[in-house]
Amino acid sequence: MKTAPLFVLSFFLCVVAQAEHHAKHLFILSGQSNMQGHRPEEAFTPTVEKALGKDKVIVVQDALGGQPIHRWWKQWKTPEGKKPAQSGDLYDRLMSKVNSAIKGKELASVSFVWMQGERDAKMGWGDLYEEALVGLHAQLAKDLGRNPKEMTFVIGRLSDFDMNNKRYVHWTKVREAQVKVADSSQKFTWVDTDDLNDGKSRRGKDIKNDLHYSAEGYKTLGLRFAEASLKTLGK
Numbered sequence: 524m525k526t527a528p529l530f531v532l533s534f535f536l537c538v539v540a541q542a543e544h545h546a547k548h549l550f551i552l553s554g555q556s557n558m559q560g561h562r563p564e565e566a567f568t569p570t571v572e573k574a575l576g577k578d579k580v581i582v583v584q585d586a587l588g589g590q591p592i593h594r595w596w597k598q599w600k601t602p603e604g605k606k607p608a609q610s611g612d613l614y615d616r617l618m619s620k621v622n623s624a625i626k627g628k629e630l631a632s633v634s635f636v637w638m639q640g641e642r643d644a645k646m647g648w649g650d651l652y653e654e655a656l657v658g659l660h661a662q663l664a665k666d667l668g669r670n671p672k673e674m675t676f677v678i679g680r681l682s683d684f685d686m687n688n689k690r691y692v693h694w695t696k697v698r699e700a701q702v703k704v705a706d707s708s709q710k711f712t713w714v715d716t717d718d719l720n721d722g723k724s725r726r727g728k729d730i731k732n733d734l735h736y737s738a739e740g741y742k743t744l745g746l747r748f749a750e751a752s753l754k755t756l757g758k
Contacts, residue, residue, distance in 0.1 A: 546631035549581045549624075550752060551663070553595065553617050554639035556588030557679065557716070557736055557744070560725070561638065566745035574753050579631070583624050585617040591642040592652065596659040602651065614659075618666060633669050634752045635660060638679035638744075640697040641734065649696025656704045675755040676711040677748055678704065683717040684734050712755050714747045716740075 550571060552558060561567070563582050572580050590613060593599035597611035637659075643652055656678070664671035680701045685694040705713035719740030720733040730737060736744060 546629040547581045548575050548631050549633045552584040552636045554586050555590045558586035558638035559588050561741050565742045567749045570749035583621050585620050592655045596655045634675040636677045636748050640681050644691040644694040644697040647692045649693025652697050653700040677751045678713045680713045682720045712751050714751050
């Protein structure tokens with residue numbers, strides 16, 4: 524009679540151990556053109572797979588150039604309080620990929636990697652960006668059944684492309700909002716991109732302080748995203 528509880532406990536621990544062994548670490552990469560130009564297979568995926576195990580990693584990327592954050596965050600409104608015609612459609616596209624990739628799988632963790640903000644800076648929506656970032660992260664956490672306080676968030680800070688706000692009037696405001704959000708939680712962090720937009724583009728063109736990154740810059744971005752993700756996961 525005394526051995527039954529021990530047997531049950533041992534069985535339970537075995538089941539838990541098996542579930543943890545098969546659980547996957549999900550990395551969701553999204554944003555606009557500089558995320559679209561980033562190729563996870565160059566540096567990001569190999570780095571996280573080396574640290575966590577190839578069979579324990581799921582990487583989902585979906586990005587589209589030139590897009591504002593309201594195409595992901597569904598609660599966004601203009602400064603006048605109006606909801607845009609396109610709201611959350613790219614988020615739905617992203618989640619379609621995510622749900623397909625994780626179907627039937629246990630998740631050990633979820634990491635959200637975000638590289639976007641150029642369009643919002645150009646449109647002069649920098650004052651709305653902090654709320655949008657926090658809201659988007661919370662929206663994703665809710666839809667995946669995760670605690671937003673426990674789900675990591677890696678934000679690629681806008682580069683030094685337009686520090687005088689001459690062409691993109693809220694460039695520095697968006698940068699500041701990204702850092703503020705990243706510094707608001709131990710599970711959040713930001714990645715520096717100021718040195719990634721010099722050199723040769725993927726087409727072989729010489730660039731300097733460009734809106735987009737060099738071929739080597741994109742590889743470095745992937746590595747930095749991976750290292751930041753692992754650090755926030757405590758790996």
